[in-house]
Amino acid sequence: MNGPRTGDGLEVVRPAYGRASLADVLPSALAVLGVPGSPDPLHLTDQLPGVRRIAVLLVDGFGTYQLPAASAIGGTIADLSAGRLGQHTPLTSGFPSTTPVSLVTLGTGAPPGSHGVLGISLHVPGTDRVFDLLRWGDDPDPASWQPVPTQLERATAAGVRVTLVTRPEFDGTGLTTAANRGGAFRGASDVDGLVTEILGALSGDDAPVLVSGYYREMDKAGHVHGLTSPEWAGTAADVDALITRLADGLPEDAALLVTADHGQIDVPHNRRYDLDTDPRLSSGLRFVAGEPRVRYLHVTPGAEDDVIAAWRAVLGADAEVVSRAEAVAGGWFGPVAEPHLARIGDVVVIMRDLAAMMASKHDPPSVATLIALHGANTAAEMSIPLFILRGSAS
Structure with a gap:
């Protein structure tokens, strides 16, 4: 029988919009930073009193069902997963559980039906065109195709110093504009670059500060090599090092939120x-x-x-x-x-x-x-973690 089997990640999971979903991360973070009108469904203000700087790191493909394998490789991930280091809050992605949908869901703080980025490839109504959102330039116009203000725009308007840290080639793309318009851009292609740019953007005398970072290599390794491959294990070690270095470098009044856009499954x-x-x-x-x-x-x-x-x-x-x-x-x-x-x-x-x-x-x-x-609504694809770490006094 090919039906879902509870416990192996193939059971259906419903998106928890407004309660515990990827769409709720940035609004809750902005509530901590004092941005007016920001709901806090994740109750981060209770967990992060005194925090004036927040870095949100999205690790592509870092789903909940990947955590046991990653924990066997990285001690920091193991401690986070077990609740020994910081807080671990279970979340869901939006639907479909795929990267363009999730990036815009995180960036706007809105479910996919509201922001309109509803898949990795979409038909443009009224035309004969289907376009790939991973290769999105300026047609269709990102600001009109995705009309919801981003959380980065909201934060900037409220006086928060905002920075996006992602791969240099993503600067100005349609997907970046749709998901994360607003704030400054810093390019970073690897772990060293992400650590340098994220911690650099968090530093300085002015606050509040919001930094949004993105790391893609775990997802890429899963797609190309599979979840049991040495290549995937190597990216898990890199993610562990990335989180460890960011956590060690946090200012005292800062917090690091680590989440994902979706999980993955190997498909024979x-x-x-x-x-x-x-x-x-x-x-x-x-x-x-x-x-x-x-x-x-x-x-x-x-x-x-x-x-x-x-x-x-x-x-x-x-x-x-x-x-x-x-x-x-x-x-x-x-x-x-x-x-x-x-x-x-x-x-x-x-x-x-x-x-x-x-x-x-x-x-x-x-x-x-x-x-x-990934993309469907199984637990293995839609279940994602939110790890919450605070900076400590030197």
Whole structure:
């Protein structure tokens, strides 16, 4: 039987918007820094009295279900996971559990349905175009495609000194603009650079201060080499060193928040379908978006019921196949703004267990070579940690 098995991370998890989700991290951090109108659903003001400087580090692919393996490699991660060092608060990502969605969810403090970045690739309504958000330039315009003010903008307007620290090549991209417009930019490509730039941005006499940092290599190693590979283990050691060095260098009035955008699962190649080689699955489709664990199907007029029936018949327990209306009503995206509805497929396919839906004629060729995947609503993909560390007196 291919149904979810409780305890191995394949059970379904609902996003905890407004209570304990990635969208709640920056609003709670801004509440600590005294930004007016900032809700604090994570109760950080109770945990961080006297803190005037906060660094938020997002480690790509650092999901809760990766913590045991990472803890066996890194002592700091082990201590954080066990609650021996700082606080460990369980969170969920938004849905779909994928990087562009999560970066904008963190940056805006809003669920995906509100900010409109709803997948890794999306159909542009009214056109024949599907665009890859990881390669987003200035079309569509990021400020209009994603109209929600970012938390960095809110903080800057309130007098907080704000800095974004991420890879230099991400400066000015559509995704960076959509997620993190506002504040200064510092480029950093590796652990040494991140430590230098994050701690440098935290320093100085003026406060309050907010620094948002991003590290991608763990996710990349999982995708390319798999979660049991030496390469993934190497990135876990790097993450451990990164957190350790940042924690050791925190000013006394500072805190470090470490979280993730999603987890990952290794998907065997014998559990992968291909919609482009199966006429039962390709029939009635106009555009295909999303990624292997969550697909958005934009269908020809009048074909929705037939497409749903065909996909359910082929996939059985390996997927949940629903209409857009059903997916929205289920609350997966949070409330969806009217202009964003058409970005979701007429049909939404959420893969279950260890299955994936490839699209060999639609996706970049590299997608077929990936080992670890994410995007769906299993615990292994959506469960993420929030580690909270305070600076100590020298």
